[in-house]
Amino acid sequence: MKFNGKQKLVIAVTGLNAIDSPGPGVAVIRAIRECPDFDVRIIGLSYEALEPGIYMHDIVDKTYQIPYPSAGIEPLLDRIRDIHERENIDLVIPNFDAELFNFIKIGPQLRNLGIHSFLPDLEQFEARHKMELYEFGKKHGMLVPADRLIYHSSDLAKAAEELQYPLVVKGKYYDATIAYTSEQAQKAFNQLKSKWGLPIIVQEFINGIEINIAALGDGEGNTISVVPMRKLYITDKGKAWAGITIDDSSYTNLARKFIKATKWRGGCELEVMQTKDGKPYIMEVNPRFPAWIYLTAAAGQNQPASLVKMAMGEKVEPFTTYSVGKIFIRYSWDLITDVSEFQIISGTGEL
Amino acid sequence: MRLKKNIATSEAGFIFNPGTGDSYSSNPIGSEILSHLKEDIDRKELIDLICSKYDVDRIQFEKDIDDFISQLTDNNLLDD
Missing domain, CATH: 3.30.1490.20 (ATP-grasp fold, A domain)
Known part of the structure; x- marks a missing residue:
C-alpha cells in the first residue's frame, strides 16, 4: 500500500491525559496530523472525563470512553466493536503501559474486524518489562542496573x-x-x-545524565527511526519538561541493538543513564511512544506517521538523519470548556 | 589544541555540544578565542595573536587563557 495524500484513515488513539505527567496521545495525534501523506479522522479513546484531549476538538474529532484495563479483555473488545460499528476504525494506537497487554491480546480479533495495530507481541512486551530487564540486558550484552x-x-x-x-x-x-x-x-x-x-x-542507583531515546522497529529487527533526547528540565516526577535532540552514535546504536535483539514491533522509549565514565545504562524500556514523541516529527523523523504507514501495510525505509539541537519546551494551557460538554462525556461516554 | 569538530559556535558567543545537548555562552573575547580554536593552534600562538591585537597585560592574559582552556577541557569541548 502506498499513500498518496487522499486516503482518509480513521485512527483511534488512547493517552489523552495531557496533564503535568502527560500521556503520549495528544503528541502522537499532532505528529500524525502533520503528515501530508494521508488525511485522518481521529477517534479518542479515554478513561476519564477530564482527560484534556477529549475537549481539544482540533486534535480529536470524537472521543469514546473505554473500560479500565483492570476490567479485562472482553469488555474492551465489546466496546471497541461497538465503536467500530459507528466509526469504521482502520487503526488503533494504544499509548499506556497498563493497557498494552489487553490490546496485544485482542490484536487478532481486532484484525478480524479490519482494525490494524502495530504492537510488539507478548514475548517482546514481557522481555523489556521492568521485572525482566536485568536478565534481558545480561543476555544481550546491554548494561542494566x-x-x-x-x-x-x-x-x-x-x-x-x-x-x-x-x-x-x-x-x-x-x-x-x-x-x-x-x-x-x-x-x-x-x-x-x-x-x-x-x-x-x-x-x-546509577548517577549520570538522563537521556531518552524514542525508537520505532518494524518487527523484523530493523530500526526505522531512532532519535535521542537529552532532558534539559526535569519535573519533580522525573518527566522531561524540556529536551533537546542530540547526536551521539552510542545512543542510536544502543536502540538499534535493542530493536534487533527483540525484533521490536512499534514504538518504544529507552530511558538511559549515561555515567560519568560514558557507560549508557538502560534504566527502563517503555513499550510505547513517549509523551515527547512530537519532537521526532519536528526533528525530521515522524515516528507516529511512520507507524501508521507500517500498520497499514506500507514499507517504510529507515530514516538516516535528523535535526540535532531541536528543542521542545512543554507548557501548560488552561483549556476552557463547558459543563454541557462535560456532562455529555460523563453521562453518555462519548463526545 | 583544537575545538572538537562537532562543536557548534556562533559569533554571539554561544557554544553547543550536539553530543550531549550542553550549551554555554562566552563573552566577545571568548568567542574570538573559540574562532581561533577551530583550527589547530598552540597556546603561545593564541596568546601572541590576542596580545598583538588588544592592549592587554600579557601575564594577566596568560592566566585568563589558562583558565578558559581549562573550562573548555573540563567540559570536553577540546580534542584530546
Whole structure:
C-alpha cells in the first residue's frame, strides 16, 4: 500500500491525559496530523472525563470512553466493536503501559474486524518489562542496573544489603523514588504497593545524565527511526519538561541493538543513564511512544506517521538523519470548556 | 589544541555540544578565542595573536587563557 495524500484513515488513539505527567496521545495525534501523506479522522479513546484531549476538538474529532484495563479483555473488545460499528476504525494506537497487554491480546480479533495495530507481541512486551530487564540486558550484552523484586517489606533489608543505598524503589508500572535510608525505602514500598500492587522493584542507583531515546522497529529487527533526547528540565516526577535532540552514535546504536535483539514491533522509549565514565545504562524500556514523541516529527523523523504507514501495510525505509539541537519546551494551557460538554462525556461516554 | 569538530559556535558567543545537548555562552573575547580554536593552534600562538591585537597585560592574559582552556577541557569541548 502506498499513500498518496487522499486516503482518509480513521485512527483511534488512547493517552489523552495531557496533564503535568502527560500521556503520549495528544503528541502522537499532532505528529500524525502533520503528515501530508494521508488525511485522518481521529477517534479518542479515554478513561476519564477530564482527560484534556477529549475537549481539544482540533486534535480529536470524537472521543469514546473505554473500560479500565483492570476490567479485562472482553469488555474492551465489546466496546471497541461497538465503536467500530459507528466509526469504521482502520487503526488503533494504544499509548499506556497498563493497557498494552489487553490490546496485544485482542490484536487478532481486532484484525478480524479490519482494525490494524502495530504492537510488539507478548514475548517482546514481557522481555523489556521492568521485572525482566536485568536478565534481558545480561543476555544481550546491554548494561542494566541490578535489581531485586520485592514482595514483602521485610525483604527490603536484604536487597539494600546487596545493592547498597541509595536505591531506586519502583512501582510495577509507573513511579519511582530514590531512597537514601531504610525508612525512605519502607515508605516508598508501602506507597507504591498501594498504588500499583506487587511486586515492587528495588534497583541499584546509577548517577549520570538522563537521556531518552524514542525508537520505532518494524518487527523484523530493523530500526526505522531512532532519535535521542537529552532532558534539559526535569519535573519533580522525573518527566522531561524540556529536551533537546542530540547526536551521539552510542545512543542510536544502543536502540538499534535493542530493536534487533527483540525484533521490536512499534514504538518504544529507552530511558538511559549515561555515567560519568560514558557507560549508557538502560534504566527502563517503555513499550510505547513517549509523551515527547512530537519532537521526532519536528526533528525530521515522524515516528507516529511512520507507524501508521507500517500498520497499514506500507514499507517504510529507515530514516538516516535528523535535526540535532531541536528543542521542545512543554507548557501548560488552561483549556476552557463547558459543563454541557462535560456532562455529555460523563453521562453518555462519548463526545 | 583544537575545538572538537562537532562543536557548534556562533559569533554571539554561544557554544553547543550536539553530543550531549550542553550549551554555554562566552563573552566577545571568548568567542574570538573559540574562532581561533577551530583550527589547530598552540597556546603561545593564541596568546601572541590576542596580545598583538588588544592592549592587554600579557601575564594577566596568560592566566585568563589558562583558565578558559581549562573550562573548555573540563567540559570536553577540546580534542584530546
